[in-house]
Amino acid sequence: MITTSCRVPVPFVDDYIPCEEDIFDHVTEYTGIYPGDLDPTASTKYLTSMKTTYKRIRYLVDAGCIFVGHGLKNDFDMLNIVVPVEQVVDTVHLFQLPNRRLLSLKFLAWYFLDKIIHVGTHDPTEDATTALELFQRYREFEALNNIPEVLCQLYKEAQANQWRVPRQL
Template sequence: MYGSKVDQDGDLWDQMRELDVSWIPESLKLRRSADETLEGGAKTTLNKDEEQVEYELSAISQAVPFIDDHISCEEEISDYVSKYSGIFPGDLDPIHSSHHLTSLKRTYKKVRHLVDVGCIFVRHGLKNDFDMLGIVVPSDQVVDTVHLFHLPHWRLLSLKFLAWYFLDKHIQKECHNSNEDAGAALELYQIYLDLEAQGTVKATLAKVLDQVRLLNRKVPQP
C-alpha cells in the first residue's frame, strides 16, 4: 500500500515523511487497449512507443473521507454524550467497533503530516479539534466557517442553522456525524467564496440576521 521502501513493521507515518512517500499516487499512466479497456496505473511501466496518457493528481473528491479515525479507549466510559459526539457504546471497543480504531498518537501524526505538507483545513469550530490533538496550525491553513459567517455583535451561529439556511439541509437530526458536518462546512466555504466574488457577503449576512431574529436561532422542523 505504501511502496516497497517503507518498512511495514515500523512507524509508517514517520517513514513516509522521511521518504516523501504519499499514500495517494501523484500520477497515473494509462493506455486504451484494443478491446477498449484501460491498462496501466501508478506503478505500471508502459512501453514508451505505445500511445499513452499521464494524469497528474490535482485533487481528491470533496466530502469523501480518506481519514476517518476513531481513537480507541480502554478506560470505562460512563457517558458518551452521543448527541454531541456521535459516538455510541461499542464504537471505541476494538472487538465490536465497525470503525477504524487507532491511537491518539497515530492520528496526531497523520494530522501533523497534513499540516506540514500545507493542507488547508476547513471546518466549523476548528479550534476545539486542534486543542484536543494539541496541534498548532498556521492561520493561513485554517478556514473556520464559524468565523466566515459570524454576525457582528451576535453569538456564533451553529453549523446546523447555516446548513439549513444556505444548503437547505437538515443535519444533526439526532446526533452529530463527523463526515456530515465536514461535508456541510466544505459546501458552506464554497458558498462563501461565491458570495465574496460577487461582493454580496455583507448583504447576505444581513438577511441571515433577519432569519436568526425571526426564528430565535432555531432550525425549523423538516
C-alpha cells in the same frame, strides 16, 4: 472529522481514538459515538491512537493543506496541534458578524443549503461535507462581493427563528 483541501476537497480523516477511562455517557446525540464504537474488540470504526492521528494531521499541516470544517479549534486542541491560521477555513467564523454569537452548523446548512442535518444523531462525515459545501457558498458570495449583506440577512433570520432551525411541517 477533519476535512482538508489539498487538491480535491473531500472529507477523509475519520479517526476514532479509544480512551483508557470508562465512558459512562457517550452523549451520542452530539458525538455520534455509540457504546462499542471505541472498543477494539467490537468496533466497526477505524480505531487508531492519538499519536497516529497527530502524526497524520501534522504531515498534512506540514504539506500546506487547508483544513475546512466547523469548530475546528476543538479538534486541533484535542490533538494538541497548532495549525497556522492561513491553513484553517472554519465556517463557524466565516459566517459570523463581528462580536456576534456563533451560529450552528445545523442552522447554516438549513439557511444556505436548504439542507437538514443532524437528524437523529451527530454524523462527523455529514458535518465535514456540509462545511465544505458552506465554504463553496461563501466563495460564491465573495465573488459577488456581497458578504456583509448576506451576513446581515443571515443574522436577522437567525434571530427571528431564535437561533434554531424552524420546525419542518
